[in-house]
Amino acid sequence: MTRILLIDDDEQLGEPLAAYFARFEMQLSHATRPSAGLAMLRQGGFDAAILDVMLPEMDGFALCRTIRKESDIPLIMLTARGDVMDRVVGLELGADDYLPKPFEPRELVARLQTVLRRRQPTPSASAGLAEAGDGRLHFEGLTVDTTTRSVQCLGVAVELTSTEFDLLHLLAREPGRVFHRDDILNQLRGHDAELYTRAVDIVVSRLRKKLEPLDAIKTLRNAGYALALRATRAEKPRV
Secondary structure: OEEEEEEOOOOOOHHHHHHHHHOOOEEEEEEOOHHHHHHHHHHOOOOEEEEEOOOOOOOHHHHHHHHHHHOOOOEEEEEEOOOHHHHHHHHHOOOOEEEEEOOOHHHHHHHHHHHHHOOOOOHHHHHHHHHHOOOEEEEOOEEEEOOOOEEEEOOEEEOOOHHHHHHHHHHHHOOOOOEOHHHHHHHHHOOOOOOOHHHHHHHHHHHHHHOOOOOOEEEEOOOEEEEOOOEOOOOOOOO
8 A cells, every 4th residue: 555644733634634545545644743754754664745834843845855855755745825936945845746725635646646656657668668678768978767767977876856757757758859848747747737837947957957067958948848968879768
């Protein structure tokens, strides 16, 4: 069963949400304080975490930053009133998605299912990569391993969040192709949602910084993004 950790100081939220999650084969644990939540995460065994922005001890942003220093576990942030700045800050710190409060439990489950599904290669991607041999995409200075969901930049391992890896994988499957922001957001989310193209720009910015000094992602004004690296002859990526 998939294990989810909710870190939210609302003591009344955990029990009914856990009962609802159980219908989708998800086991929800609830921590009301960030310190307790961090201790639980460090013990391992969780597949994703949900963070409220308004928390005692430290806010959700500081908590997100702390978790990201230790783990690439998928994170969804619950933002007060859907404030745009909350969304932007959360995404910049490494959150995979956001959901405004109050929320419908079914939508939260859908968001979780989406970020968890990103952990698994899509069938079409797996079929194409099987022909390549070892599931790796090789470029000048960059290797993307779709089997282990790992990346090496100039021979050094790079820690990416689930969303960052999926964005890089999307671009790497068709190097040189320009992906529009809306197309990227739709493919990464995998379900109908209000488009928020600023989120794509934030994730691209994070990814670019992590891949420095490579100039890996090209921006085409009013168009979108493309992988700017040349595939090596050792193994050309396939669609």
